[in-house]
Amino acid sequence: MNIYGITREKLENYFIEIGEKKFKALQIYEWLYDKRVTSFFEMTNIKKELQSKLAEDFSFDMISIQKKQQDKLTSKYLFKLSDNNFVEAVLMEHDYGLSVCVSSEVGCNMGCTFCESGRLKKIRNLEAYEMVEQILLIEQDIKKRISSVVIMGIGEPLDNYDNVLDFIKIINDPKGITIGARHITLSTCGLIPKIKELMNETLQINLAISLHASNNELRNKLMPINKTYNMCQLIDTIKEYIAKTNRRVTIEYVMLNSVNDSESCALELATLLKGMNVYVNLIPYNETNHLEYKKSDSKTIMKFYDTLKKKGINVTIRKEFGSKIDAACGQLRSKEVELWKVFI
Numbered sequence: 001m002n003i004y005g006i007t008r009e010k011l012e013n014y015f016i017e018i019g020e021k022k023f024k025a026l027q028i029y030e031w032l033y034d035k036r037v038t039s040f041f042e043m044t045n046i047k048k049e050l051q052s053k054l055a056e057d058f059s060f061d062m063i064s065i066q067k068k069q070q071d072k073l074t075s076k077y078l079f080k081l082s083d084n085n086f087v088e089a090v091l092m093e094h095d096y097g098l099s100v101c102v103s104s105e106v107g108c109n110m111g112c113t114f115c116e117s118g119r120l121k122k123i124r125n126l127e128a129y130e131m132v133e134q135i136l137l138i139e140q141d142i143k144k145r146i147s148s149v150v151i152m153g154i155g156e157p158l159d160n161y162d163n164v165l166d167f168i169k170i171i172n173d174p175k176g177i178t179i180g181a182r183h184i185t186l187s188t189c190g191l192i193p194k195i196k197e198l199m200n201e202t203l204q205i206n207l208a209i210s211l212h213a214s215n216n217e218l219r220n221k222l223m224p225i226n227k228t229y230n231m232c233q234l235i236d237t238i239k240e241y242i243a244k245t246n247r248r249v250t251i252e253y254v255m256l257n258s259v260n261d262s263e264s265c266a267l268e269l270a271t272l273l274k275g276m277n278v279y280v281n282l283i284p285y286n287e288t289n290h291l292e293y294k295k296s297d298s299k300t301i302m303k304f305y306d307t308l309k310k311k312g313i314n315v316t317i318r319k320e321f322g323s324k325i326d327a328a329c330g331q332l333r334s335k336e337v338e339l340w341k342v343f344i
């Protein structure tokens with residue numbers, strides 16, 4: 001097992017099982033995430049025999065940075081995995097700190113029709129360590145600490161539930177990468193049973209729902225998942241999530257020209273979300289060469305925004321990051337280096 005994929009609780013259980021004190025897990029975490037050593041033999045407060053035992057039971061194998069592309073406030077990283085698959089992550093510099101958008105799967109099975117990232121079907125889940133290492137390698141590269149993480153890259157995180165949960169626990173651990181729960185956002189297209197599972201975890205993370213439509217008919221066209229879990233069920237589940245967690249939920253709404261950006265869509269959306277503790281994040285669409293959707297113009301986006309505002313819905317327009325390097329939302333690709341040749 002890779003040492004970067006084990007939560008502190010699981011590591012404590014490991015130590016108990018081998019007859020050691022569970023506080024050793026804390027010591028290991030300090031070496032890994034505070035001192036950032038990359039060998040058990042550098043852990044000087046761990047006795048020699050135990051260092052050898054740990055080296056037998058755990059590896060430090062790393063994914064690697066294959067390529068990095070930069071555009072002002074955004075850097076896109078292409079990571080090579082040990083089985084020669086590739087995923088991407090994006091680093092963004094905000095005025096409030098550095099955030100990273102991580103991938104959770106190689107490919108994605110959800111098939112959202114406007115999404116470049118999902119053009120490659122899912123090959124496999126990412127292991128927790130492969131997500132943790134996206135953060136560690138970026139921090140090592142820029143020699144700075146990341147302050148927030150969004151799980152919004154390639155993949156549907158709730159389709160890789162256990163590994164994503166472990167990842168969140170590791171980065172959120174005060175002795176791990178120490179990213180506060182309120183600085184971690186998980187974005188889902190709406191896997192209802194998993195949202196229900198998530199609401200029973202005691203995590204204070206942010207949940208973002210990719211809604212992108214104001215009615216079932218439209219959502220069926222944009223997001224095949226809606227045929228399994230329709231919008232009415234999804235809205236009910238979001239209400240349940242809010243009641244249970246007391247947390248505000250973000251509604252992601254990508255603005256597609258003449259598809260979902262009309263005045264009537266805005267009014268329909270406002271009716272749907274009325275009285276809910278949510279805020280809507282309007283996302284200017286990032287056009288790609290492969291998909292026919294076009295971006296709504298800024299006047300239309302502003303009008304949509306004003307309509308929601310007038311109806312008492314909290315709404316923001318997402319700042320655009322990295323569209324020049326195809327690092328923007330929905331533009332991450334998973335098909336590997338070949339695709340990078342397009343822009344390197």
Ligand code: SF4
Pocket residue numbers: 108109110111112115116117118119153154155156189210330
């Ligand atoms: S939007 Fe998200 S869930 Fe939908 S296909 Fe793209 S990566 Fe998958």
